[in-house]
Amino acid sequence: MPIGSNARYVPANIQKAEWAVADVEYFYKIQANDPLRSVYVPGAWGSGRCTGTISQGKLPVPDNLIVPDAGKYSTPNNPAAFLLPDGKTLVQLNPLTRCTAGGNVYGWRTEDVSIYGDGLRGGRGGSGLSSIGGSIRLGELTGTKPIRHALKINLWANKYLHYSSSNPGYRWPADRADGYAAEHYKGTNPKLVMGTLLAIPPNVTKASLGLQTPAGRKLFHALQNYGGYVVDDSAGDAHYLSVENGVLEEFRATYSYDFGGTSGIFYNDLMKLFRALHIVENNGPNSVGGGGTPRVRMAPPIGN
Incomplete structure (x- = not known):
């Protein structure tokens, strides 16, 4: 589901991380x-x-x-x-x-x-969300077509994700938080938990962020049009995106630099994208993406 015109954005205050990492699926x-x-x-x-x-x-x-x-x-x-x-x-x-x-x-x-269902449940242990939904597939960062789906994001729970007696560390579409959430979720923003939808607001542009790489610009459009769901704890000072097995090798062969790491032009683009993310606070089962008119057309149905 794309982000809707009624989406309400609030700051997530995600900062630059030491590492950019791919979670391989x-x-x-x-x-x-x-x-x-x-x-x-x-x-x-x-x-x-x-x-x-x-x-x-x-x-x-x-x-x-x-x-x-x-x-x-x-x-x-x-x-x-x-x-x-x-x-x-x-x-x-x-x-x-x-x-x-x-x-x-x-x-x-x-x-x-x-595979024709709602796409929610699966093998992401920290949130209960899908193993396959939200993964960057082969060809999506290197081809000419846009990425037409939400992404999956891992954040450092000790720094960003919230837990309290009245807020158990998750929200729809997640159905759980980590078993250690009460001890290790130390974020102060109660809106940032497992299952939170993050997106780049419509007033932000590629130019205003100063993105330098083709893949960074593709991810910008995906994160602005569809957003990304928090699905797991990165367990350290790292920001993760989920990718299909083989994407890292394809990425390196195409661009001659690595997807992740601690420096470089793509690392810098990823940090700019994460810092631009906001929480879509009114995302829910009856207002997916915040509701209203979708920013882009729905992707076509799954074919056989």
């Missing part, structure tokens, strides 16, 4: 002849994900699908969505891990949903 279209493999709850959040023993049923997956275990300095979220051979059922896991070819698959499995 994994999407698979399953074939009818892929072998059934057991799915288990991860044995740990850090190293040892492939040691879990609690069964969550089976899933058809190709034997060559490998997603490495977490390590001492790497604990990726690895949200994943599998489209089953019926062409409509989505199985979503987080953090997807498979340590050996042909072996068991690990990740908390959410309730299966239809």
Whole structure:
């Protein structure tokens, strides 16, 4: 859903972060002849994900699908969505891990949903939101067509997200906050929580922000026309956007610089975009994007 003409914008006061990071997500279209493999709850959040023993049923997956275990300095979220051979059922896991070819698959499995449904629920553990919705797909940062959907955003909960006895750290469309929210959500703005819709107000322009990169300008239009939802905690001084697996390599091959990091022209553009974000305070199930006339035309329906 695009941002609407009745959207009410309030400052989010998001500041420059030390890091710009991509949260990589994994999407698979399953074939009818892929072998059934057991799915288990991860044995740990850090190293040892492939040691879990609690069964969550089976899933058809190709034997060559490998997603490495977490390590001492790497604990990726690895949200994943599998489209089953019926062409409509989505199985979503987080953090997807498979340590050996042909072996068991690990990740908390959410309730299966239809790809033709409302697009809300999924494997983002901090918010309960979709693994696949809001992800920057292959070709979207390097092609000529605009990005025609909202994005997903991770912010540092310790700095930005709010929790109190009367405000449990989330709002629609999120259905939860992190289990540690009461201790670690230390933001002072009660409107900035899991599920908050952030967008760039209509009076801001690419020129006024001084954006220098083609991808930065594409993200500007997406964030102004559709916005981005807070879906997870970055757990450090970093701002994240969610991208499909392969986008980082495609981005580097096209532009000759990296998507993330701590410096550079694209990092600078990302920091300008985050600082320009405002909260759409009247976003809700009956006024998605704030309601009113959408800023841009709706994307077409999903085809077969």
